[in-house]
Amino acid sequence: MSRKGLNIYKRKDGRWEARYIKSRNALGKPKYGYLYASSYREVRCDLQHTLQLQGKPSGSEERTRNSTFELVSMEWLDAFSINFKESTYIRYRTLIECYLIAIYDDQLEAYVEQAVLLYRQGKYQECIDAVETTQSRELKYYSRQSVANLYNVAAEAYYELESYESAATMYQKAIGYSPDILSYYQGEATALIQLGDYSGADEVLAEMAKAVPDAEQSGAYQVVQSELLRKQGDLPDALDAARKAIGSADGNDQLARAYRLAASICEDIGDSMLSEEINLLNQGIEQLPDGYYNALAGQLASAYIRQAEATGNPGYQKDALRTYQQLEKNGNTTLEVRLNIAMLQYQLHDFSKAMEMLQALKNDYPKDYRVYKWLAFVQGELDLQNGASYTKTLGYYETAAELYRAEQASGVYDPQMDELDRMARNNWQ
Numbered sequence: 001m002s003r004k005g006l007n008i009y010k011r012k013d014g015r016w017e018a019r020y021i022k023s024r025n026a027l028g029k030p031k032y033g034y035l036y037a038s039s040y041r042e043v044r045c046d047l048q049h050t051l052q053l054q055g056k057p058s059g060s061e062e063r064t065r066n067s068t069f070e071l072v073s074m075e076w077l078d079a080f081s082i083n084f085k086e087s088t089y090i091r092y093r094t095l096i097e098c099y100l101i102a103i104y105d106d107q108l109e110a111y112v113e114q115a116v117l118l119y120r121q122g123k124y125q126e127c128i129d130a131v132e133t134t135q136s137r138e139l140k141y142y143s144r145q146s147v148a149n150l151y152n153v154a155a156e157a158y159y160e161l162e163s164y165e166s167a168a169t170m171y172q173k174a175i176g177y178s179p180d181i182l183s184y185y186q187g188e189a190t191a192l193i194q195l196g197d198y199s200g201a202d203e204v205l206a207e208m209a210k211a212v213p214d215a216e217q218s219g220a221y222q223v224v225q226s227e228l229l230r231k232q233g234d235l236p237d238a239l240d241a242a243r244k245a246i247g248s249a250d251g252n253d254q255l256a257r258a259y260r261l262a263a264s265i266c267e268d269i270g271d272s273m274l275s276e277e278i279n280l281l282n283q284g285i286e287q288l289p290d291g292y293y294n295a296l297a298g299q300l301a302s303a304y305i306r307q308a309e310a311t312g313n314p315g316y317q318k319d320a321l322r323t324y325q326q327l328e329k330n331g332n333t334t335l336e337v338r339l340n341i342a343m344l345q346y347q348l349h350d351f352s353k354a355m356e357m358l359q360a361l362k363n364d365y366p367k368d369y370r371v372y373k374w375l376a377f378v379q380g381e382l383d384l385q386n387g388a389s390y391t392k393t394l395g396y397y398e399t400a401a402e403l404y405r406a407e408q409a410s411g412v413y414d415p416q417m418d419e420l421d422r423m424a425r426n427n428w429q
Contacts (some may be wrong), residue, residue, distance in 0.1 A: 008043060011036075011286070018047040019289075109146050115153045120294055121331035124157040131157075148178035155187055167191040179211050182220035183254055189224040193231055201228060219249035219258055226261055230268065239265045252288055256295045259284030263299055271310045277303045297327050301340065317344055335365055339374065346378050351385070354378045369403035372396045373420055380428055390428035397424045 008018045015036050022033040035050065037043035111134040118127035131154040155170035171188035178184065185208035189201040205224055209215045226241035242262035249255035259280055266277035281300040285293055304320035307313070321344040327337050338361055345354035355378050361371045376396035383390050397420060404417050 008047070014038075016043040018043045020047060020050060109149075112146055112149045112153065115150065115157075119153055119157050119160075120291055122294055122298070122327070122334055122337070123332075124160045127157040128154055128161075144177045148174040148176075148181065148184070151177065152181075152184060152187070155184075155191075159187065159191060162194075164191040164194040168195070182208065182212055182215060182218050182250060183257075185211075185215075186220035186223050186254070186257070190227045193224070193227045196231075198228060198231070217248065219245040219247075219254045222248060223254070223258055223261060226265070230261075230265055235265055235269050239269070252292060256284065256288055256292045259288075259296060260299060263296075263303070267303070267306075271306070274303060274307045274310060278307065294327055294330050294332050297323050297330075298332075298337070301327070305344075314348065317347055320344055321348065335361065335368065335370075339370060342374055342378070346374065346381070349381075351378050351381050355382065367403060369400045369407060369417075370414075372400035372403065373414075373416060376400055376420055376424075380423065383428075393428050394424065397428070 008016060011017050015038060018035040018037075019032050020035070033050070035043055035046045037046055111130065115127050115130045115134070118124075118130055131150055134150060151170045151174040155167045155174060158164070158167035158170060168188050168191035171184050171191060174181070174184045175188065185204050189204040189208075192198075192200040192204065201224060205221065208221065212218075215221050222241050222245035226238045226245060229235075229238035229241060239262060242258055242265055245258035246255065246262060249258050263277045263280045263284075266273035266280065278300065281296050281303065284296050285300070288296070301320045301323040304316045304323065308316035308320065321341065324337055324341045324344065328341065338357055342354045342357040342361070345351075345357065354374070358371060358375045358378060361368075362375065365371050373396075376393055379393040379396055380390065382388075383393050400417070400420065404412075404414065407414075
């Protein structure tokens with residue numbers, strides 16, 4: 001997909017779309033407006049004209065007296081992003097996000113921004129730790145909505161780590177501070193569904209319908225219905241509900257979750273829905289702003305890998321590799337992402353690049369058997385190419401086997417270690 005700047009996008013239908021902040025509510029939450037045109041130049045000019053008519057870049061007429069530097073600076077950045085290259089935009093945003101707290105350490109919104117950044121980078125435990133640290137601080141400036149936002153991002157991180165009970169608790173706290181936000185009810189209900197508490201999820205839906213008018217027609221409500229149907233084994237109806245949630249989503253967080261849910265249901269149905277799963281995730285990435293790429297890309301890369309296995313087409317492995325590399329570029333430098341990059345490079349016979357990644361991982365994760373497992377696989381291929389002895393390969397294998405035995409004691413089973421054993425006995429002597 002072609003993009004020019006962060007707030008101007010090329011849509012799937014060929015048109016260009018620009019997003020801008022029309023107004024903010026009393027708590028500083030933005031309400032966005034959208035412009036459409038047939039060319040980038042046209043929509044950019046329209047956007048500049050609209051912002052001039054608003055008489056702002058900073059939106060000073062709309063801000064409340066309690067607006068924070070974070071709100072002002074991010075609004076300014078949104079308004080003027082059309083004048084920046086994407087790399088410049090990212091640099092400015094990083095400066096705001098990374099140094100905001102050092103300057104405004106008495107304002108809760110700064111810490112919420114930090115937690116959101118960690119979440120979007122896939123650093124879920126670090127996000128939770130940041131929230132817990134923030135809860136112990138004495139802050140002068142905060143609103144009920146900012147407290148709700150803090151609990152919500154912690155809930156989202158717990159959910160990603162499959163700590164569903166903690167997620168449900170955090171969503172409930174967020175509802176206590178902001179009972180009119182549909183996504184909080186959705187989050188609590190889906191966490192309860194994951195725990196098998198279907199009656200509890202129904203109670204949350206009833207609470208949602210009572211607290212928010214027309215909640216039953218919302219994307220949040222449809223997401224929960226889809227999750228319930230999925231858990232009950234009715235996958236076709238669950239997929240229909242997820243598609244309805246995509247069509248009626250209220251906001252980007254809601255839309256991202258609906259796309260992920262629909263794709264997960266496709267995975268549950270099986271390989272016959274792999275193409276649909278990939279299409280849904282790519283559609284979501286196209287439709288959502290750049291900041292949501294990481295939320296969908298891991299799932300997309302996994303689907304590409306399964307499609308490669310199902311079809312034998314290495315083109316899907318290349319798609320998966322590009323997706324993981326973009327995830328890493330976007331700040332997700334977790335072991336899983338980098339290890340998947342090395343694995344795909346190995347499968348695509350780019351052994352030198354795979355070895356480069358694995359050596360870096362060995363320094364960062366010296367006690368993880370998976371790193372040494374892949375070091376053995378890659379070094380074995382390099383030794384075969386160079387006609388060298390397998391001394392280094394066997395060294396990596398022995399370290400992997402020793403570390404793996406400790407994991408086996410905890411119930412871990414890895415069939416690739418069986419393959420590694422066979423290769424050590426039969427090929428690397």
